[in-house]
Amino acid sequence: MPEGHTLHRLALDLTETFGHRPIGSTTPQGRFADAGMVDGLVLDRAYAHGKHLFVAFDARELTVHVHLGLFGRWAIGRSDADVVGQVRWRIDDGRHAADLRGPTACEVLDGAGVDRLRARLGPDPLDPLANPDQAWLRISRSRAPIAALIMDQAVVSGVGNIYRAEVLFRQRVDPWTAGNDLSRRQWIDVWADLTSLMADGVEARRIDTVRPEHSPEVTGRAERDDPHGGEVYVYRRAGQPCLVCGVSVAETAFRGRNLFWCPRCQPPR
DNA sequence: CGGTTATGGTCAT
C-alpha cells in the first residue's frame, strides 16, 4: 500500500486518534523489543518524510521510526479488538488500538537518529517547504534514467512505482531519458504534478491520476480489475490500449521493479 | 496446501 501519500495520510490519522494522549505500547509478535521504551508516554504527533513514518513521544525525545516496506500495513480499530496475525507493534489509548504488521523498520530513535535518517532523504513533494532544486541538482548531473532517479529516495522522497509510471506518463517524459538530458522545465513540471497528485492521494486514500477527459469509459476499472485501488493510465496496464492514443502499453522489468509506459505518448527526446 | 504476487529497501557480490 505504501507510497508517500499513504504515510502522510497515516500520520494525520494517528495524530488525530492518539495525539497528545498517553498510549500503551506493546509488541504482540515480540519482534519490537523496545516497544516498552515508549509505553505510557504521551504521543505528541506522527509525521512523515517520504515513505518514512515518525511517531514522536513527549519530553523524552524518543521517536518510533516505521518503514512499511512492500507489505507493511497499519490498521486502526477498537481498543478491545483481538490481536490477529503478526502484529509487530500495537498502540492503545483505551479507546482505539492501532496495529502495525509487516514493516521493514520499527525502531526507537533519539533526536539525532531522526536527523541522521532524514538527512539521507531527498525533498518530499508533500512537504510545502521542500525544494525541488535540491533534487534537480542531482538529476541534472546524473546519467541514470529518470525512471531510476525518481524512485531513488535520496533524490526525491515518497515516489513509488505507481506515481513514477503515472507522472512520467502525464508529463510525456520517456522513462529512459537520462537525468542530464532532462530539461529543467520538464523536471519542474514533473515536480508540480507530483505535488498535486500526491496531495490528492492523501485526501482520497488512493492513487487516481486519470484526467476527466480520459476517464468516462474507465471509471470503476480499478475496483473491478485491479486491487491497487485507483484509476491510472499505465500502471499494470501492459498490453492494454493507452487511454490517450490507443497504442499498447509497454512493460519491462527494470532494477527489480515493473516499469510501465506508453511508447507513443512518451517518445525518446 | 503450495506457489505467486505486491505500491520497498538493504546488503553482498
Add this chain to the structure above:
DNA sequence: TGACCCTAACCGC
C-alpha cells in the same frame, strides 16, 4: 544483479 527480509491475499491443484 541477485538474495533476502517483512505479511496476507489469492489462485490453482
